[in-house]
Amino acid sequence: MESLRVTVDIVIFTLRDGILQVLLVKRGVPPFEGQFAIPGGFIRQDESLEDAALRELYEETGVRNVFLEQLYTFGDPKRDPRGRVVTVAYYALIASDKLSLVAGAEAAEAQWSLANEPPPLAFDHKSILEFALERLRNKLEYTTVGFQLVPEKFTLGELQAVYEAILGRQLDKRNFRRKIALLGILKPLREWRHTGRKPAQLFRFASARFEKLKDKGILFPF
Amino acid sequence: MESLRVTVDIVIFTLRDGILQVLLVKRGVPPFEGQFAIPGGFIRQDESLEDAALRELYEETGVRNVFLEQLYTFGDPKRDPRGRVVTVAYYALIASDKLSLVAGAEAAEAQWSLANEPPPLAFDHKSILEFALERLRNKLEYTTVGFQLVPEKFTLGELQAVYEAILGRQLDKRNFRRKIALLGILKPLREWRHTGRKPAQLFRFASARFEKLKDKGILFPF
DNA sequence: CCAAAAGTGTTAGGAGTACACCCATGG
DNA sequence: CCATGGGTGTACTCCTAACACTTTTGG
Secondary structure, eight states, X not given: OOOEEEEEEEEEEEEETTEEEEEEEEOOXXXXXXXXXXXXXXXXXXXXXXXXXXXXXXXXXXXXXXXXXXXXXXXXTTSSTTSOEEEEEEEEEEOGGGGGGOOOTTGGGEEEEESSSOOOBSTTHHHHHHHHHHXXXXXXXXXXXXXXXXXXXXXXXXXXXXXXXXXXXXXXXXHHHHHHHHXXXXXXXXXEEOSSSSOEEEEEEOHHHHHHHSSSOOOOOO | OOEEEEEEEEEEEEEETTEEEEEEEEOOSSSSTTSEEOOEEEOOTTSOHHHHHHHHHHHHHSOOXXXXXXXXXXXXXXXXXXXXXXXXXXXXXXXXXXXXXXOOTTGGGEEEEESSSOOOBSTTHHHHHHHHHHHHHHHHHHSSGGGGGSOSSEEHHHHHXXXXXXXXXXXXXXXXXHHXXXXXXXXXXXXXXXXXXXXXXXXXXXXXXXXXXXXXXOOOOO
C-alpha cells in the first residue's frame, strides 16, 4: 500500500488596527530557509485532521474555541522539493481580544503579516494563502464568518471595519447597519466605548439566534 | 516522519430519466463485503490528487474531460476499521450522452443508484455522498455546474429538469427561461426534438461566453 | 379530438443602493 | 470651537416570484 506524508497547514487570520493579518513563521532550515511559511505540521496516527489543525493552532497561538474550517487539500507531487507531502489546509479566524497569548511555545519565530501583501512564502504557500483569502471573501457575503473576527463586545463601526478590511472596499454605513439589524442577532449593551469622540454603543451577539445562522446563509450581499 | 495511507474517492453523478444518480461499486471483500461504496483508490507516489481522481474516474466510467472538483478530505482515524486511511473526496458530473462506455474494465460491479435514496454504504461513504449532494445543490445556484449534466444538444425542458432534480423542487418555467436567456450563453439550433408531443427546440452552449462564466472549479475543455 | 409538453409577458413586492445631515465628545 | 467618528431615513431601481393561456403534435 502506498503511504504518503500528510501535514495540516493553518492559515490563521486576525484583524488588528482595521487590517487583515495572517500568522507566518520564519523557516530555520532548508529548503526556503529564512523565508516565511504558513504554520503546519504532520498529522499523528491517532488524531483526526481537525484535531491536528486544532493542536497546531493551539501550539502557535495559545487559543482554542475559534472558528476553524477545512480549506482544501494540496497534493502536487512537486510542491515540496524534499519529497512528496500532501497537505490539508485549514483556515482559522481569531478575534483580536483572544490574541493576548501569542507568545506560545513555538511562537518564537511567528509573526503577523499583512494578509493582502505577504512576504515571499515557501513552498506553494502563496497559493494556499490566496485560496484562503478567496474563501474568506466569498463566505463573508453569505455567512456569518465575519462575526468571528470581532471582540466579544464591539461597536457597529468595528464590525463594519471587518467587512471593509476583508472585502477591500468601503461600505455604506446606513445600509450596513440596516442589514445587520435585520438579522436580529445583535444585543445592544448599556455600555459605550469612549475613544475620544462621540461614544459608540457596544453590542454582543445573541447566541441563541446566532447559532441558527451560523454557517448557514441568511444572505449578506453588500 | 509519519506516513498515512491516502486515497481518492469520487462521487460520480449523472442525470438519467430526470433523476440524479450516483455511481456505486459493490464490495467483494471485507469489511462491508457485499455493501456498496463510492469508487476510489490509492494515490500513487508520482501523481497529483487531481490526476489520481481523473484516473479513477476513467477506470470506472471510461470518460475524460468532464467536470471534476475536489470536495473535502475525510480523515477520522476510525473511518476505516482496517486502519487509518485519509481520503480526498472529489465529485464529478457526467452528461448522459457521454455515458455509453460504462462497461470499463473495473466496472463489472458498478451500478447507478438514486443519489437521494442510496443503499446502505460502506465506511463513512454516506457522509461523503451527503456532502457532495449539499455542495452540488449549493453550487447549482451560483455557478454553471448544472450545465455539465445536460447533453451537448438539449431542450430547455431538459435543462430545467436538471435543476429540478438536484434542487428537489419544481421551478417556474417562464422565470427559469428568462434567467437562462439573460446569461446569453445559449445558442439556439435549427433543430427540434420530436418526442411525440409538440417539438422542442434544441440548444447548445456558446462556448466563448460559457468560458467567461465558468466557475473557478476545474472545468475541463469540451 | 384529446392529452401532454412547448412556448410566451405582465405585475407586485422586496431587496439593494445611493445619498446628507446633525450629534456628542475630547482635546 | 473644531475635528472626528456616531448615528439616523428616504427614494429609486432592479431582481424575483407569482401567475394562465395558446400552440403543436402524435395517437
